[in-house]
Amino acid sequence: MTALLEVEDLRVAxxxxxxxxxISFTVEAGQVVTLIGTNGAGKTTTLRTLSGLLKPTSGKILxxxxxxxxxxxxxxxALGLAHSPEGRxxxxxxxxxxxxxxxxxxxxxxAGIEKDIQRAYDLFPILGERRKxxxxxxxGGEQQMLAMGRALMSQPKxxxxxEPSMGLSPIMMQKIxxxxxxxKSQGTTILLVEQNAQAALSLADQGHVMEVGxxxxxxxxxxxxxxxxxxxxxxxxx
Amino acid sequence: xxxxxxxxxxxxxxxxxxxLIAIGYTMVYGIVQxxxxxxxxxxxxxxxxxxxxxxxxxxxxTSMWAAVPLMLVGGGIVAILVAVxxxxxxxxxxxxxxxxxxxxxxxxxxxxLQEVVRNFYPGADKARAFPSLDTTHDLGSVTIKDADxxxxxxxxxxxxxxxxxxxxxxxxxxxxxxxxxxxxxxLMGIDTNRIIVVAFAIGxxxxxxxxxxxxxxxxxxxxxMGFLMGLKAFTAAVLGGIGNIYGAMLGGLVLGIAETMAAxxxxxxxxxxxxGGQSWANVWAFCLLILxxxxxxxxxxxxxxxxxx
Numbered sequence: 222m223t224a225l226l227e228v229e230d231l232r233v234a235x236x237x238x239x240x241x242x243x244i245s246f247t248v249e250a251g252q253v254v255t256l257i258g259t260n261g262a263g264k265t266t267t268l269r270t271l272s273g274l275l276k277p278t279s280g281k282i283l284x285x286x287x288x289x290x291x292x293x294x295x296x297x298x299a300l301g302l303a304h305s306p307e308g309r310x311x312x313x314x315x316x317x318x319x320x321x322x323x324x325x326x327x328x329x330x331x332a333g334i335e336k337d338i339q340r341a342y343d344l345f346p347i348l349g350e351r352r353k354x355x356x357x358x359x360x361g362g363e364q365q366m367l368a369m370g371r372a373l374m375s376q377p378k379x380x381x382x383x384e385p386s387m388g389l390s391p392i393m394m395q396k397i398x399x400x401x402x403x404x405k406s407q408g409t410t411i412l413l414v415e416q417n418a419q420a421a422l423s424l425a426d427q428g429h430v431m432e433v434g435x436x437x438x439x440x441x442x443x444x445x446x447x448x449x450x451x452x453x454x455x456x457x458x459x
Numbered sequence: 460x461x462x463x464x465x466x467x468x469x470x471x472x473x474x475x476x477x478x479l480i481a482i483g484y485t486m487v488y489g490i491v492q493x494x495x496x497x498x499x500x501x502x503x504x505x506x507x508x509x510x511x512x513x514x515x516x517x518x519x520x521t522s523m524w525a526a527v528p529l530m531l532v533g534g535g536i537v538a539i540l541v542a543v544x545x546x547x548x549x550x551x552x553x554x555x556x557x558x559x560x561x562x563x564x565x566x567x568x569x570x571x572l573q574e575v576v577r578n579f580y581p582g583a584d585k586a587r588a589f590p591s592l593d594t595t596h597d598l599g600s601v602t603i604k605d606a607d608x609x610x611x612x613x614x615x616x617x618x619x620x621x622x623x624x625x626x627x628x629x630x631x632x633x634x635x636x637x638x639x640x641x642x643x644x645x646l647m648g649i650d651t652n653r654i655i656v657v658a659f660a661i662g663x664x665x666x667x668x669x670x671x672x673x674x675x676x677x678x679x680x681x682x683x684m685g686f687l688m689g690l691k692a693f694t695a696a697v698l699g700g701i702g703n704i705y706g707a708m709l710g711g712l713v714l715g716i717a718e719t720m721a722a723x724x725x726x727x728x729x730x731x732x733x734x735g736g737q738s739w740a741n742v743w744a745f746c747l748l749i750l751x752x753x754x755x756x757x758x759x760x761x762x763x764x765x766x767x768x
Contacts, residue, residue, distance in 0.1 A: 295648050295649055303646075310642070310643040312636050312640060314639055315632075315635060315639070323632060326629075326647045371647075375647075
């Protein structure tokens with residue numbers, strides 16, 4: 222079986238500084254794959270390159286059998302790759318409902334869009350209660366819910382989540398992680414970037430540890446969770 | 460005789476013209492954070508486009524009822540082409556450059572457009588007569604011309620249509636998203652380059668509407684007409700809060716009325732007898748700008764944004 226996403230020897234540079242130094246990994250349909258690592262490891266750069274916001278210097282990206290390199294960002298969404306960016310990036314002066322509608326910007330099926338908005342409200346009831354409110358007035362955790370709901374509105378084959386737990390209270394973080402688990406159980410394929418390695422690895426089928434632009438260790442989520450070097454470096458154990 | 464209603468009407472008319480032009484500054488700034496200093500010249504080319512339709516395309520003796528809409532179309536096409544061309548060939552290659560580069564390019568483009576019209580448009584080195592609509596109507600203590608009616612109706616229709624478009628249409632929604640967060644807008648599937656072109660095109664068309672109104676009202680146009688009108692409209696955009704379309708409309712009206720009032724009444728204040736009259740109008744307009752920048756730098760309807768220089 223061919224993978225939904227295949228990344229091969231991907232390199233990305235900002236000017237002369239190489240941020241991603243030849244990484245390879247795959248995501249199979251239905252899997253949750255996580256990239257973990259410290260700040261500056263190149264995780265966000267990887268996601269931004271996959272969604273077309275950054276151009277790779279070399280390497281191959283195959284999504285659903287098509288090469289993605291050189292495709293404009295706004296056309297990649299149409300292929301079924303949705304990206305919920307680091308820092309949430311909701312549209313602050315638009316309402317929650319308008320943010321969700323923008324997530325479905327390329328879809329034409331009005332009834333289907335309405336149904337999916339309702340689904341987002343079911344998944345995150347707080348969004349439904351505040352649908353007419355400007356998104357900028359939401360708390361950090363609620364904005365994260367909106368960002369995830371908005372990414373799902375494009376009916377993606379692969380959902381990329383960048384640091385969904387960043388800056389959230391422990392309770393809110395649990396909620397977000399529980400939602401990711403729920404999406405997984407519904408069969409959504411997810412590429413998850415997290416600094417919270419414990420939470421990410423517990424959920425993931427497959428995990429990759431990134432350090433200064435390279436993948437240094439790969440394995441199943443459970444395997445990495447019990448790996449000694451991972452426990453030392455990322456799970457805060459001596 | 461009470462001159463106040465007449466002066467208010469004059470201010471409102473002038474302000475509508477400023478507001479129409481200010482839309483071009485504010486929409487472009489809102490989306491690409493560029494002050495398009497060539498926008499005054501886009502207004503000017505719109506006027507010459509309309510003049511071309513009237514003198515060189517339409518048969519002599521065409522009624523103004525037929526001529527004005529066609530002049531709007533002609534002026535609109537020219538202004539949109541100039542605006543979109545400027546974006547495509549002058550500003551887009553500089554999208555990633557330091558902000559000063561496109562700004563200086565805009566100033567250069569403004570001079571270039573003036574010189575092209577002055578050198579190549581027949582008779583444009585002096586003022587050229589423009590068909591005017593001079594029939595007057597007395598409404599109580601206010602007298603207005605047909606040109607004024609055209610201006611006020613055109614401004615009201617354009618502004619309402621724009622407000623609807625930005626809030627309700629799919630492209631308008633995409634425009635708001637692009638203005639608020641261009642990278643994330645692309646992640647939604649929005650072609651932000653296309654949105655930028657639409658913003659320049661709308662600005663160009665509105666400038667052309669203002670240009671036709673200007674010609675019909677004042678009866679002549681020249682290659683330098685865009686300089687002061689552009690500067691005033693830019694002032695209006697900043698006054699209202701640059702990046703905000705309602706701000707541009709409001710700023711235009713406030714500026715037009717304030718300038719007219721000051722020019723008419725300020726010499727009644729003891730000790731300021733020398734400071735009234737039309738020759739001082741520009742001074743008062745820019746004084747108002749300075750005042751707003753000091754007291755409310757984000758403009759009347761602008762939002763306080765810390766990192767915008």
